[in-house]
Amino acid sequence: MDFFDKTTKAVRDIGNATREQTELANLKIQKAAIEKKLESQYAEIGKRYVAYIADTFRTEPFDVTDILDVINPDLERITDIVEQVEQKEQQFRQHSIEKDRKRALEQFENEKRKLDKAKDLDIVTELEYEEKLAKARALAQDEFNGFCIVELFEQIMSMSRKLQYRLLMERGKLERLPFIGVEELEVDRARVVFQGADGAYSQAAMMQYFGNQIDSFHVDTFRDAMNSIDEGSADFAVLPIENSTAGIVSEIYDLLQEYENYIVGEQIIRIEHCLLGVPGAGLEDIRTVYSHPQSLMQSAKYLAAHDWRQISMQNNAFAAKKVADEQDRSQAAIAGEHAANIYGLEVLQRKVNHSGTNSTRFIIVSGQKIFRRDAKKISICFEVPHESGSLYHILSHFIYNNLNMTKIESRPIEDRNWEYRFFIDFEGNLADGAVKNALGGLREEARNMKILGNY
Numbered sequence: 001m002d003f004f005d006k007t008t009k010a011v012r013d014i015g016n017a018t019r020e021q022t023e024l025a026n027l028k029i030q031k032a033a034i035e036k037k038l039e040s041q042y043a044e045i046g047k048r049y050v051a052y053i054a055d056t057f058r059t060e061p062f063d064v065t066d067i068l069d070v071i072n073p074d075l076e077r078i079t080d081i082v083e084q085v086e087q088k089e090q091q092f093r094q095h096s097i098e099k100d101r102k103r104a105l106e107q108f109e110n111e112k113r114k115l116d117k118a119k120d121l122d123i124v125t126e127l128e129y130e131e132k133l134a135k136a137r138a139l140a141q142d143e144f145n146g147f148c149i150v151e152l153f154e155q156i157m158s159m160s161r162k163l164q165y166r167l168l169m170e171r172g173k174l175e176r177l178p179f180i181g182v183e184e185l186e187v188d189r190a191r192v193v194f195q196g197a198d199g200a201y202s203q204a205a206m207m208q209y210f211g212n213q214i215d216s217f218h219v220d221t222f223r224d225a226m227n228s229i230d231e232g233s234a235d236f237a238v239l240p241i242e243n244s245t246a247g248i249v250s251e252i253y254d255l256l257q258e259y260e261n262y263i264v265g266e267q268i269i270r271i272e273h274c275l276l277g278v279p280g281a282g283l284e285d286i287r288t289v290y291s292h293p294q295s296l297m298q299s300a301k302y303l304a305a306h307d308w309r310q311i312s313m314q315n316n317a318f319a320a321k322k323v324a325d326e327q328d329r330s331q332a333a334i335a336g337e338h339a340a341n342i343y344g345l346e347v348l349q350r351k352v353n354h355s356g357t358n359s360t361r362f363i364i365v366s367g368q369k370i371f372r373r374d375a376k377k378i379s380i381c382f383e384v385p386h387e388s389g390s391l392y393h394i395l396s397h398f399i400y401n402n403l404n405m406t407k408i409e410s411r412p413i414e415d416r417n418w419e420y421r422f423f424i425d426f427e428g429n430l431a432d433g434a435v436k437n438a439l440g441g442l443r444e445e446a447r448n449m450k451i452l453g454n455y
Contacts, residue, residue: 001385014083015246024063029384033156044189044310047310061124064301064321068399069276073210079176085325088150088162088269088352091325095148103235106176107108119127126410132153133149133153134430135212136149136153137149137150149369166264177436177439177451178369179262179369179371179429179430179451179454180368180369180370180371181370181371181372181430181431182370182372182373182374183372183373184372185264185265185364185370185372186368187210187214187236188199189215190210190214190215190235190236191215191216191217191233191234191235191236191238192210192214192215192216192234192235192236192237192238193216193217193218193219193224193225193228193229193233193234193236193238194206194216194218194219194225194237194239195219195221195222195224195225195239195315196218196240196315196316196317196318197218197315197317197318197321198218198312198317199256199316199317199320199321199335199336199338199341199342199343200218200315200317200338200340201271201298201316201336201360201420201440202218202238202239202240202315202317202362203216203218203271203317203338204336205238205240205267205269205360205362206238206267206276206362207245208269209238209265209267209362209364210236212414218232218288220314222239222249222251222252222255223255223312224261225238225239225365226255226258226261226365229259229261229262229365229366229367230259230261230367230369233346235366236264236364236365236366237261237364238267238362238363238364238365239255239309239362239363240252240254240360240361240362241361241362241363242360242361243271243294243298243358243359243360243361244355244357244358244359244360244361245297245353245354245355245358246273246294246297246298248409250411252363253381253423253455254336255410255413256365256452257381257411257450257452259423260367261365261366261367262365262366262367262369262370262451262452262453263363263367263379263451263452263453263454263455264364264365264366264368264370264371264372264455265363265364265372265455266361266363266364266377266455267359267362268359268360268361268362269359269362270358270359271298271336271353271358271360272336272337272350272351272353272358273291273295273298273299273316273333273334273336273351273352273353273358274334274335274336274337274347274349274350274351274352274353275289275302275333275334275347275348275349276323276333276334276335276339276340276343276345276346276347276348277329277331277332277333277345277346277348278318278323278324278327278328278329278331278344278345278346279345279346281329281330281332281346281348282328282348283306283349284307285306285329285330286308286330286331286348287309287330287331288308288309288310288331289308289309289310289313289331289332289333289334290309290311290312290313290322290323290329290330290331290332290333290334290399291310291312291313291319291334291335292313292317292319293312294315294317295316295334295335295353296310296312296334297357298353298354298358299334299352299353299354300354300448301354302349302353303352304353307346312451314418315340316333316334316335316336316339316405317339317443319333319334319335320333320335320339320340320342320343320345321343322417323343323345324344324345328398332345332348333345334352337350354438363453363455364455365453370451371429371430371454371455372454372455373429373431374429375429375430375454375455376428377386377406377425377426377427377428377454377455378425378427378428378435378451378453378454379381379424379425379426379427379451379452379453379454379455380423380426380439380442380449380450380451380452381421381422381423381424381448381449381450381452382394382421382422382424382442382446382447382448382449382450383413383420383421383446383447383448384421384422384447385447386418387421391422393445394442394445397438397441397442400438401434401435401437402433402434403426403427403428403435403438404426404427405424405425405426406425406426406427407423407424407425408422408423408424408425409423409424410422410423411423418442421448423452428452428454430451430454439451
């Protein structure tokens, strides 16, 4: 089709569209005129009826047949016009949809051609890169120099990819992060769950974060707490994730990867373990001590000085409750003084944990993908190929985007012996350009990357 044919077709299309629009406009004018006429006729009926009601000496029934004879044809006509208008508007909508679909299809085909071309170029570049790398390695004097050459070329390629990610991010081509920024968490009518029993450190952390008046309940296990959010019986969960002395709570890391729940806050509380016994008991009476395994570990130096049997419990508060329920002078619990107040126990010894700075970090978990706009820490997890240097290359995304990584942990991947999932904390906010750039690169190069939260 030459230029003249294209121009003629365009003019014809415009003429057709203009005629259709004119027809629709005329129909709408007719519709408006009839509606106005009907409105005055209905008003006349109303006036007659008012006069009829006011006439106390009326002898004939109310009759407006003369007006109805005029109205009925107009009603039929306006119904016909409404149908025509609806048909015309439907045609316009369909035409618009087809036009948009065609435009979208053309845009898709154009982008696909560009992508295929870029892909072809990348394949050629990769093949050339491998060939040149092999030639350069062959010229090396020894194996060490060969590794150095490989490292140099890989760094160049890595920097090139990171530049591409930045350009894609700046042009809005990277996938949007499915998290919503909020000013504050909605906690006024929230319900919060914690693991353990009344008097647990988790309860103390919850009260510090949400306040003493928060609506809360407790469950037996960490998994139960996560399930409570999934089922909708709780809006938030308070879970211990790390102790400054005993290290991480590994089960929490596994649950964060398993569940679609996200970290929205954290609370650090000072841990000061006490030895609690029934009223009237003394240190000389104690034969058995109950507590959580981490609390027993944190108090190992104190316990080593006594010949006491140590029994692990699910939670410090459970241990305090057991001692209170059984009222056995030979039993004691290691827990916080808060638990002693709740269960009516006496503090036999304060500060039995050997670290004076012992603290536990608790995370606040929600089922919503939200983050506070003033959040400063991001947690993620991912897997990498079981190959030399794979983690090294992944971590370079933090270096090139000037992001400070504050923590890294690993956990075994289920059913894949000696392979590990990595958990990383780093400083930043999901709205930051550098963070988006780094996460875009990580998503492309790591396996099963998941954002655990921004808080």
